[in-house]
Amino acid sequence: MKRNVLIIGAGGVAHVAAHKAAMHNDVLGNIGIASRTISKCDEIIASINHKGHLKDSEPRLYSKQLDATDVAATVRLIQETNTEIVINLGAAFINMSVLEACLETGAAYLDTAIHEEPDKVCETPPWYANYEWKRKNRCQQLGLTAILGAGFDPGVVNAYCAIAAKHYFDTIDTIDIMDVNAGSHGKYFATNFDPEINFREFIKVWTWIDRQWREYPTHSVKRVYEFPVAGKCPIYLNGHDELHSLSKNIDANSIRFWMGFGDHYINVFTVLRTLGLLSHLPVTLTTGQQVVPLKVVKALLPDPKTLAAGYTGNTCIGNFVKGIKDGKHREIFIYQVSDHKKCFEEVGSQGISYTAGVPPVAAAMLVAQGIWNPQTMVNVEELDPDPFINLLNDMGLPTEIKEIEPGSSESFDGQVKALDVEIANSTATVTISAADPMLTVRPKSKS
Numbered sequence: 351m352k353r354n355v356l357i358i359g360a361g362g363v364a365h366v367a368a369h370k371a372a373m374h375n376d377v378l379g380n381i382g383i384a385s386r387t388i389s390k391c392d393e394i395i396a397s398i399n400h401k402g403h404l405k406d407s408e409p410r411l412y413s414k415q416l417d418a419t420d421v422a423a424t425v426r427l428i429q430e431t432n433t434e435i436v437i438n439l440g441a442a443f444i445n446m447s448v449l450e451a452c453l454e455t456g457a458a459y460l461d462t463a464i465h466e467e468p469d470k471v472c473e474t475p476p477w478y479a480n481y482e483w484k485r486k487n488r489c490q491q492l493g494l495t496a497i498l499g500a501g502f503d504p505g506v507v508n509a510y511c512a513i514a515a516k517h518y519f520d521t522i523d524t525i526d527i528m529d530v531n532a533g534s535h536g537k538y539f540a541t542n543f544d545p546e547i548n549f550r551e552f553i554k555v556w557t558w559i560d561r562q563w564r565e566y567p568t569h570s571v572k573r574v575y576e577f578p579v580a581g582k583c584p585i586y587l588n589g590h591d592e593l594h595s596l597s598k599n600i601d602a603n604s605i606r607f608w609m610g611f612g613d614h615y616i617n618v619f620t621v622l623r624t625l626g627l628l629s630h631l632p633v634t635l636t637t638g639q640q641v642v643p644l645k646v647v648k649a650l651l652p653d654p655k656t657l658a659a660g661y662t663g664n665t666c667i668g669n670f671v672k673g674i675k676d677g678k679h680r681e682i683f684i685y686q687v688s689d690h691k692k693c694f695e696e697v698g699s700q701g702i703s704y705t706a707g708v709p710p711v712a713a714a715m716l717v718a719q720g721i722w723n724p725q726t727m728v729n730v731e732e733l734d735p736d737p738f739i740n741l742l743n744d745m746g747l748p749t750e751i752k753e754i755e756p757g758s759s760e761s762f763d764g765q766v767k768a769l770d771v772e773i774a775n776s777t778a779t780v781t782i783s784a785a786d787p788m789l790t791v792r793p794k795s796k797s
Contacts, residue, residue: 352434352458352718353379356427358418358448359439360390362543362655362699363462363501365397366707367439369697370745372398376406377715382431384416385440397698418444424451433457435717437710442466442547446481449496453488458717460710462501463547464591471630472554475563476594478729486727496727500713502667502686502705503529503607504592506742509735510669510684510749511600516735518682518751519673522602526670526764527592530610531702532580533663533690537652539618542702545648549628552619556589558597558605559766568623569616571770573608575762578750579687580666583610587766595729602673606764622647658700661690665701670754670762681754681761686747696746705747712741 355371355378357364364383371381383391391413398404404411414431418424418440428436428451438448438461445465452459465481473480482498489496499505507527515522531542541548555566571587590607597605611619622628627647632640668685686705693704713730716722721737730738739749754760 351720353377354382354431354433355379355435355437355714356382356384356431356433356457357437357439358384358416358424358444359441360385360387360394361439362658362703363707364439365394365655366697366699366703367437367711368394369398369401369403370708370711371437371714372403372411373405374711374715375404375409375411377718378409378435378711379718380410380412380431382410382412382414382427382433384414384418384427386415386417388413388415401697403697419447421447421450421454424448425454428452428455428457435714436460437714438462439707439710441544443468446485449482449485452496453485453492453494456492456494458494458714459496460500460713460717461498462505462706462710463499464504464594466547466550469631471550472556472589475556476597477591478594482727490726493725494727495717495722495724497713497717497722497724497733498727498729499591499595500710500730501707502709502747503527503590504595505709505713505730506686506705506739506747506749507667507669508592508596508730509733509738511596511602511605511671512731512733512735513684513739514669514671514673514682515600519671519675519680522600522671522673524604524606524672524764525596525600525602526606526608526762527590527668528575528577528585528608528610528670528762529665529667530577530580530583530585531663531665532577532583532610533661533665533701535657535661535700537657539614540652540657541654542657542700543654543706545651545654546644549619549622549644549647550630551590552588553628554589555587556593557587557607558593561603563597566766569611569619571766573762573764576760577666578683578685578752579664584612585610596731599729599731606766608764654703655699658690658694658698658703661694661700664689665705667705670764672756679756681756683752683754683762684749685752686749688747708745708747709738709742712738712745715741
């Protein structure tokens with residue numbers, strides 16, 4: 351059994367993960383929280399103690415100051431604390447540094463997002479091949495367990511794909527991953543996780559259609575769907591991390607990702623992008639000082655951790671899967687619904703952080719118990735999904751599976767049609783209004 355966990359990062363997701371790890375420290379052992387700003391780690395520990403979430407008083411709960419871009423410093427911390435499992439919940443820019451430290455020390459590695467370089471966005475797909483998979487052979491040679499993308503999306507939705515293939519379909523035609531937040535935080539504008547990462551992932555849309563990568567303009571293809579609990583929501587075709595491993599590991603003709611956005615978010619995003627304020631590259635001011643516009647925007651927006659109090663409504667994240675079972679067409683929606691208010695009452699966080707922070711702790715528990723023990727680098731869909739989903743059911747993220755009658759009003763039409771392609775490649779954007787099902791066209795940003 352592996353024990354002693356080091357959580358790197360002290361943001362909203364790490365806050366949830368630390369609470370859940372403390373609630374299961376009888377399995378995970380000592381729990382460390384490390385960040386460049388140790389006061390943030392101490393705040394999380396104070397929250398855990400206030401909630402009384404430390405299950406076993408004997409294992410340590412401690413904080414450490416760490417610059418995780420410093421591989422040598424991370425190696426020292428892992429060795430000094432006898433850490434056997436590292437949960438990397440810092441910014442995506444540190445992934446490879448933390449992974450290198452794990453390769454040197456033998457600690458198991460888990461993360462929740464694809465690695466990014468500060469000066470590059472939406473690189474050539476598949477994204478995992480640009481950094482992570484280049485280290486897979488080293489993991490295999492060392493017998494090192496490295497589980498990539500063990501959050502919700504990527505993570506749980508990957509496991510949903512594996513469940514569909516294992517239990518519900520003989521062949522899969524399409525998988526449409528849909529993520530909506532039908533909640534309200536009361537702010538004029540805010541992102542539910544790191545604004546810098548949030549905006550960067552919507553610069554380009556890479557999607558997997560007919561077993562090949564296709565690129566579409568941002569927010570150019572829209573659908574409206576009636577979600578369980580969350581209700582009718584507009585969703586847009588987007589690129590996302592999980593597509594870049596699922597396209598390799600899941601046998602399906604098309605795998606797409608859709609995210610919910612309200613008109614206000616898209617209007618603000620469009621203005622910021624058109625003005626160049628979402629650029630990840632530095633600009634020089636008249637004073638000679640260099641600044642990165644996106645980092646300035648991030649500094650001006652609310653910290654996602656501050657959104658939790660008073661957040662109302664629900665999230666719904668799930669996979670709509672179509673295929674064949676026993677010679678018959680079949681459609682299912684496998685999904686999870688979280689309530690922002692209940693998440694806050696339990697751990698002091700909003701639902702977006704909660705859905706992202708619980709799964710990596712569940713994955714770490716499976717590693718600690720030897721249930722997940724690939725001793726190489728894997729993405730979540732390459733592992734047995736059943737123990738993962740069963741554990742999440744008990745940890746606050748219960749999964750629901752709904753059978754859908756093919757061709758019924760509950761079926762999801764995620765196919766990108768000729769009209770979508772024509773509009774996406776022109777100077778306008780096609781939308782289907784929730785109030786008016788007729789197609790409407792609006793001008794597209796010149797960005």
